Amino acid sequence: MRFSSLGLALSGMAAAVSALDTIEVVGNKFFKKDGSQFFLKGVAYQLRPSDPLIDTEQCQRDAKLMKELGVNSIRVYHVDASANHDGCMKAFDEAGIYLLVDLDTFGTYVVSTDLHWNQTQYDSYAAVMDTFHNYDNVLGFFVGNENIAKKEDSVAAPYIKAAARDMKAYRDKKNYRKIPIGYSAADIIELRPMLQNYLTCGGDSADTVDFFALNSYSWCDPADYKTSSYNQLQTYAKDFPIPIFFSETGCNTPGPRLFADQDAIFGKDMINDWSGSIIYEWIEEENHYGLISYGASGGDASNTDVEGGFTRKGTPTPVSPDFNNLKSKWATITPTGVRKSDVDPKTLTTPACPTATSGGWWAIEGNVRVPSLGETLAGTYTSVPSATVDSQPQSTVKGTDGKDDSKSDDKGKNAASKDVQITVLGSSIAAVILFAAVAL
Helix, strand or coil: CCCCHHHHHHHHHHHHCCCCCCCEEECCEEECCCCEEECEEEEECCCCCCCCCCCHHHHHHHHHHHHHHCCCEEEECCCCCCCCCHHHHHHHHHCCCEEEEECCCCCCCCCCCCCCCCHHHHHHHHHHHHHHCCCCCEEEEEEEECCCCCHHHHHHHHHHHHHHHHHHHHHHHCCCCCCCEEEEEECCHHHCCHHHHHCCCCCCHHHCCCEEEEECCCCCCCCCCCCCCHHHHHHHHCCCCCCEEEEEECCCCCCCCCCCHHHHHCCCCCCCCEEEEEECCCECCCCCCCCEECCCCCCCCCCCCEECCEECCCCCEECCCHHHHHHHHHHCCCCCCCEHHHCCHHHCCCCCCCCCCCCCCCCCCCCECCCCCCEEECCCCCECCCCCCCCCCCEEECCCCCCCCCCCCCCECCCCCCECCCCCCCCCCCCCECCCCCCC
16 A cells, blocks of 8 residues: 555554454355354445545445445445545445455456556556555455456456466465455356356466356346346356355346345355345446436536536435335345354365367367466467466567557446446457567
8 A cells, every 4th residue: 555654554553443354265255253154235336437435525425325225345346546545445444344346447457359467457456456455344356347248258268367366476475464356257148157167277276266256137127036047147156166246236127126136145045155246336327227316317517526417426315216125125134154164165176177169159278377477378378287287388478668558448337337348359269369568
């Protein structure tokens, strides 16, 4: 965290009086310090495109209403690593709310049509971790969100894995708390369960994600466990080796939302394998997924608090009936789960690495060697028998050239909130995959 010596002292003092204990991963579940299992009842929170965690007064207003709603966690998609977040982090901490923070920015996504995991990306991700690692109510970090969402995108999977590997190594090198690092996937049936298995396979925990999350909108009221395909999701999640949860859910078609999927997620069919859900989203915007609003749409364009026609600051007002429907639903759900002492991680096995199919959606052939930072790979990916085997495919390493190859696309589902599927131009696994090394 980029503090002065005084700032570091104050931060340390703040951590000492934190209202929340840290969350840890044991096996495929999250646990509190007292050994009880933690389940997410979360909302997606991104008032502003760059960072919603810098306005202390706004965070205090929102945290108060979130507590009334029953929220215990939020997901934030973009943050400014150079900003001060103490006020907002304290507000959420005092409200009993944990945070999941995406490490990437608008300019540092792993993009399948311009594949690289370079020093610019590494440094940017590390800066976010430096800024947030000291807060006890940080539950986890994401290295990506829906980077793989179309048929041509699976070639990016080794780069997602490389980002997770290097951020975990950075966390450990800096002696930071073992904050789990994971990935948030688009719910694409042709990619399930290959992607989740690939990110956890290979036998070397240093190379795999610490949790896997899914953005799924398949349960649209009225629906049930089977018609929503949640029964299929459960099949893929059964005895998964790491925590798995819904990082976005809450279909609003046809509406109003009844949130009946929460009964399934926290019920007998799924509770043994899933760790909860995050509802999309807090603020009302053009997509009409909001649980609250700060005023009527089409606000004064000259007002700096209005972006995209929606006011993004002020007193949060519940959107009816969705807010109360979710509040009532969560009030009836009080999962207990298992005790940490009852979990034996040795009973969980990592899945086999998926194989490619000719003309299929998954193009990664088994346990391919994960790219090193700044490496350029030529030709196809090369499979290795184990993640710990020192097997080197043909490759070259480019020198530094000072060029910033990171993308700057705004991939938001809406301008202020989340990333969506990237339109790819198409590429072949047999084509040359350029992997540029960039040094700041």
